[in-house]
Amino acid sequence: MANKLIGNAVVGQSGGPTAAINATLAGVIEGAFAHSDVIHKLYGMRNGIEGFIGERLSDLTGIFSDENGELNRDLLHVLTDTPAAALGSCRKKLPKPAEDPAFFENLIALFKKYDIRYFFYIGGNDSMDTVAKLTEYLKTSDYEMRVMGVPKTIDNDLAGTDHTPGFGSAAKYIASTMQEIVRDCAVYTTKAVTIVEIMGRDAGWLTASAGLANLVNGGGPDYLYLPEVNFDLDSFFADIEKAFEKHPNIVIGVSEGIRFADGRYVGEGAQSGSTDAFGHKYLSGTGKELEYAVKDKFGCKVRSIELNLPQRCAAHLASDTDLTESHTCGRTAMDAAVSGSTGCMVAMIREDGEEYKLRYETSEIAKIANAVRSVPREFINESGNNVTEECLRWILPLIQGEADIVYKNGLPVHFVIE
Amino acid sequence: MANKLIGNAVVGQSGGPTAAINATLAGVIEGAFAHSDVIHKLYGMRNGIEGFIGERLSDLTGIFSDENGELNRDLLHVLTDTPAAALGSCRKKLPKPAEDPAFFENLIALFKKYDIRYFFYIGGNDSMDTVAKLTEYLKTSDYEMRVMGVPKTIDNDLAGTDHTPGFGSAAKYIASTMQEIVRDCAVYTTKAVTIVEIMGRDAGWLTASAGLANLVNGGGPDYLYLPEVNFDLDSFFADIEKAFEKHPNIVIGVSEGIRFADGRYVGEGAQSGSTDAFGHKYLSGTGKELEYAVKDKFGCKVRSIELNLPQRCAAHLASDTDLTESHTCGRTAMDAAVSGSTGCMVAMIREDGEEYKLRYETSEIAKIANAVRSVPREFINESGNNVTEECLRWILPLIQGEADIVYKNGLPVHFVIE
Numbered sequence: 001m002a003n004k005l006i007g008n009a010v011v012g013q014s015g016g017p018t019a020a021i022n023a024t025l026a027g028v029i030e031g032a033f034a035h036s037d038v039i040h041k042l043y044g045m046r047n048g049i050e051g052f053i054g055e056r057l058s059d060l061t062g063i064f065s066d067e068n069g070e071l072n073r074d075l076l077h078v079l080t081d082t083p084a085a086a087l088g089s090c091r092k093k094l095p096k097p098a099e100d101p102a103f104f105e106n107l108i109a110l111f112k113k114y115d116i117r118y119f120f121y122i123g124g125n126d127s128m129d130t131v132a133k134l135t136e137y138l139k140t141s142d143y144e145m146r147v148m149g150v151p152k153t154i155d156n157d158l159a160g161t162d163h164t165p166g167f168g169s170a171a172k173y174i175a176s177t178m179q180e181i182v183r184d185c186a187v188y189t190t191k192a193v194t195i196v197e198i199m200g201r202d203a204g205w206l207t208a209s210a211g212l213a214n215l216v217n218g219g220g221p222d223y224l225y226l227p228e229v230n231f232d233l234d235s236f237f238a239d240i241e242k243a244f245e246k247h248p249n250i251v252i253g254v255s256e257g258i259r260f261a262d263g264r265y266v267g268e269g270a271q272s273g274s275t276d277a278f279g280h281k282y283l284s285g286t287g288k289e290l291e292y293a294v295k296d297k298f299g300c301k302v303r304s305i306e307l308n309l310p311q312r313c314a315a316h317l318a319s320d321t322d323l324t325e326s327h328t329c330g331r332t333a334m335d336a337a338v339s340g341s342t343g344c345m346v347a348m349i350r351e352d353g354e355e356y357k358l359r360y361e362t363s364e365i366a367k368i369a370n371a372v373r374s375v376p377r378e379f380i381n382e383s384g385n386n387v388t389e390e391c392l393r394w395i396l397p398l399i400q401g402e403a404d405i406v407y408k409n410g411l412p413v414h415f416v417i418e
Numbered sequence: 419m420a421n422k423l424i425g426n427a428v429v430g431q432s433g434g435p436t437a438a439i440n441a442t443l444a445g446v447i448e449g450a451f452a453h454s455d456v457i458h459k460l461y462g463m464r465n466g467i468e469g470f471i472g473e474r475l476s477d478l479t480g481i482f483s484d485e486n487g488e489l490n491r492d493l494l495h496v497l498t499d500t501p502a503a504a505l506g507s508c509r510k511k512l513p514k515p516a517e518d519p520a521f522f523e524n525l526i527a528l529f530k531k532y533d534i535r536y537f538f539y540i541g542g543n544d545s546m547d548t549v550a551k552l553t554e555y556l557k558t559s560d561y562e563m564r565v566m567g568v569p570k571t572i573d574n575d576l577a578g579t580d581h582t583p584g585f586g587s588a589a590k591y592i593a594s595t596m597q598e599i600v601r602d603c604a605v606y607t608t609k610a611v612t613i614v615e616i617m618g619r620d621a622g623w624l625t626a627s628a629g630l631a632n633l634v635n636g637g638g639p640d641y642l643y644l645p646e647v648n649f650d651l652d653s654f655f656a657d658i659e660k661a662f663e664k665h666p667n668i669v670i671g672v673s674e675g676i677r678f679a680d681g682r683y684v685g686e687g688a689q690s691g692s693t694d695a696f697g698h699k700y701l702s703g704t705g706k707e708l709e710y711a712v713k714d715k716f717g718c719k720v721r722s723i724e725l726n727l728p729q730r731c732a733a734h735l736a737s738d739t740d741l742t743e744s745h746t747c748g749r750t751a752m753d754a755a756v757s758g759s760t761g762c763m764v765a766m767i768r769e770d771g772e773e774y775k776l777r778y779e780t781s782e783i784a785k786i787a788n789a790v791r792s793v794p795r796e797f798i799n800e801s802g803n804n805v806t807e808e809c810l811r812w813i814l815p816l817i818q819g820e821a822d823i824v825y826k827n828g829l830p831v832h833f834v835i836e
Binding site for chain 1 (some may be wrong): 431435465468500501502503506507508509590593594595597598599601602603604605606607612630631633634635637721723724726727728730731732733734735737814817818819820825826827828829830831832834
């Protein structure tokens, strides 16, 4: 049994926004209220670790207390359904502890100043890297603090968990929108190709989810091209020709990160060339490049649609399953830390059996950080131009249920922490 | 009192799809069942007048009958919430009756063949042109048939009606999505400009609706640029500089059709140059062009987002007010035709007074067709970079209420007429 560690807690959000990252924050807040015997105050870092270093903190215990000092559940509901990171985000990459110990000494001084004994960080691969480095440094320090990572990414490319919080809501939005686009494109009788560009630099999970309507009611796209398979322009043209034999309106989903066999990105022509703090290349224009290629080849009407930011922020169509799971991940992190866990990431494990069922675990962060999980080859058909039914059945449970959005004056109500 | 005209009816959908055009079709279907004493059968033209000429017809009375021959209201509900034109659409422009009487003689022969005595056409400006020409020709013919136009267009640019069915749903989607994009863009502290391109060639109604969050809860975009005001790049840059004094994340909405003072489209650089059957120029790339311009000028992160097709087909976020009004327009057309009206378009008239209230009328089509209604200058602020509160208050009633979408397996259920 771990010792009872009494003090304050801090929680931060990092990396790209999702429709469910605030549901995880809500789970951490709920946990802090439930463990008020050991956690006196829960701080929110504004803009992640960067804001913490600048001592920009919000008193979440105060914000979410009602007049009796109890958790304000109505406010928590609105927070849950608010897209993007309510605390703000950052993309700061921490130095390696061995290379810049002064950076970590400064952090420890701040933890001491605010009596922070629990540290929660909600994010993707890069954020888990932050958790791992902080954990590594703490082993060499005599300051006692428990550090927990909570996964988040619409890309679903994080290792060590069955899927990632945020993915289900993005998948539901993409699948629904794709179904609507297919309806829209079906109204005319003239030959037309519509290319929908979907987020996903290295993993095609989001593009795969665009096919869900095909499983549910047959109203999905004709083809899906994922970054896990090399893209070949001649095969692509042959696929289109084949689809034109069946109907005049072809709808295609492509991952932004699809590449030719020689490694070049299809969208490279329109690429800005700039990279982010983690060395990721910014991509844009995969759909546009293919639009021009298909127009040249077939001379028919061609249109490209970039689903863009709404993929990750369309909270109005969030998956209730995803929100509930995201919340539980946050709550599990808090419960586990209070019970003595540290240096871990919360993971969702899918139970065996017909019925979809999850259990929540904590896994050692050092084993997980920086590993990328792609769509397995067996989830993609042999021709490499679509996903298998098995893949769609794997994704389907994650988009079940609709969020209970609070509307006011015709628009969803969002919670903004000032 | 008009004579009782007994026979069959036909209904068609034309022009671009919307999230509410099937609600209007549902109103026509409901009306046909209610007037089964005079209307024996309601046919649906597949792909508008073009399909009618090819005798591609669906028996809507049969499709929407339950086992007792009554209207199947569950099916009608699903049809109402299905985006895009369930009967398909076309963009065919009819010849002038005086120039090609043979074209109309052929049409009359088909009306006789199917005993069509009622003709309903749901569409925008170009569709009302079809209704007007058919009406004109019928005056010279001894074939008795009643012709009604029912307005539809997300652009809200049709004269003779307070607003158009389909606009409210598009406005609700755009306002909600803009609010989500603003949330998403607010998470980082680095300077960034996000430019959202919204549909609207000549009228800025849809772009205006992007500002609704500013009225409701303050979470809307910084600026809106409409085609009703000449666009000036220097003023645009000055606007951005001013907004950067307040916060690092700027979100801007622009109509696809904004033009410089000399008449050139801002998006002209990326324009395909092709035109549709009505001589409309296809535009694309207004947001992209501005993205490059702002990047050159400010050197900060700039992103452009084209809301694209989801603006008109996102039925999952349709306005309940819009769906109800669209339905009523269809029903009104049927009731009015049975009562003797012909050569008319259904119009919605907003009653005076504080409370939002509509009445439905029919107006002579000849007076309406081909007139375009823009956003009045007094609905745009003096600087021409946003809309007024009065404008937002005018739009607000149209986005009220959420559609009662039927979900199955996590996705909205659509009705597809095979």
